[in-house]
Amino acid sequence: MHTELNAETLNLNLKHKIKKDTGEDIMLCYQCGKCTAGCPLNDEMDISPNQLLRMLQTEIPDLEEKVLKSSTIWLCLSCETCFSRCPKEVDLPKIMDYLRSESMRQNSVNKKASDIVAFHRSFLSTVKSVGRLYEIGLIAGYKARTFHLLQDVNVAPTMLLNGKLKIKPPLIKNRSEIAKIFDRIKELEEKEK
């Protein structure tokens, strides 16, 4: 039977979407495995970096879904070791960024990554309202999202003593401009949909 290019199959055709969005050509990868050999977090990941690329090369929807649901894409530290060693110069960290936002968009975030996503979200919501990072606001937001209420209570007092923790948020003057940047990007995304 002829498979139609309906929205869903197009949605899952990650290889082409990555090419269109990031300019990166996944087919360049010939599986030498240097990315995996150098990855500091490979042994924590559920899919190795080179395996992840191979899975995307196949264009098999099930495998693409596994990639979007993997812990790998969230554990990637963007340390850029893989990219700097890749003989075909595949920018894997850039692809990981794409996969993370796609995984969020499709509500496919791996359960083990929920703390990481909560942290990123708390971080951005602080930046949106303050203009800069406000650690106390960030940690409060993170704890509210994750219920890790006791985390880091042991380092906070020393941070205060060492003069490393700001009590007041470092509000910038034109912080409404920052919030508008967030809003305009959201509008653009909705238009593109």
Add this chain to the structure above:
Amino acid sequence: MKIGFYPGCSLEGTAREYNESLKEISKVFKIELEEIIDWNCCGATAAHSLNKDLALALPARSLALAEKQGFNEIVVPCAACYSRLFTAYSELNSEPEKLEKIKEIIQIDFKVTSKPINVLEFINKYIKPDLKDKIKNKINLNIACYYGCLLVRPPKLLAVERYEDPMIMEEIIKITGAKPLDWAFKTECCGAGLSVSKTDVVNKLSGKIIDDAINRKADIIIVACPMCQSNLDMRRKSINTYLNKKLDIPVLFITQLIGKALGLDSNKLGLQRHFVKVSPELFMQKGISSDSVSNKIGVEV
């Protein structure tokens, strides 16, 4: 001389001593670091992990403000901010369509002419040439120079030579009399942005780095990134619990070390702000060679 300055959020808080020591040593060389007025957060890992437009727009606003202030160069001491600002600088310079889109988003018209430089480039260009003449206290320590990720990678973007075994920091600190060590972990990742959300990862990765530095007989580790410093220093207690060891090697910013060599006051360099204490004995016995003019360093620390 005046030069543009983007401190970044860490240097206002958790890495205050990096800010203080950078300003102190710049003063000695008559360089004024002039802050970009109303700069904002670069978006860090959070922005580029979740939204690529945001990852460009946030640093772009600061680049645009720097341009309005007339800076050709902006010093960006935080390696993570530098990576975000430099990525935006080079992508917006090479892709006119992206630039148009970002200008629309940030509602500022600019040409992307203010170039971000990292602290090692800054020291190399503006401090290193006259450093030798200004050394007051020779440093006599074995030092592991730790670069981490974003000062050397991706090499294609940053055009760094010897990115697997960089020698920029080593060449700088040799002038102070310090002995840089050959070691295996100088460009390994410390765990970076997962410090809060996955502390176990930081324990493991940073633990290996500290362990190797000690095995090579390093007296101190020096860094040029606030995330590396906080993972190696602030997380030391949990790293030690994870490794079941008591590793007490101090982690200093390269600017603090240069400051000590210039004979500056320890408190002005923020040496009292570290979690792993910088012991006065270390500087008194090993820190100053016998021909040094003053032994003040150790007393002040």
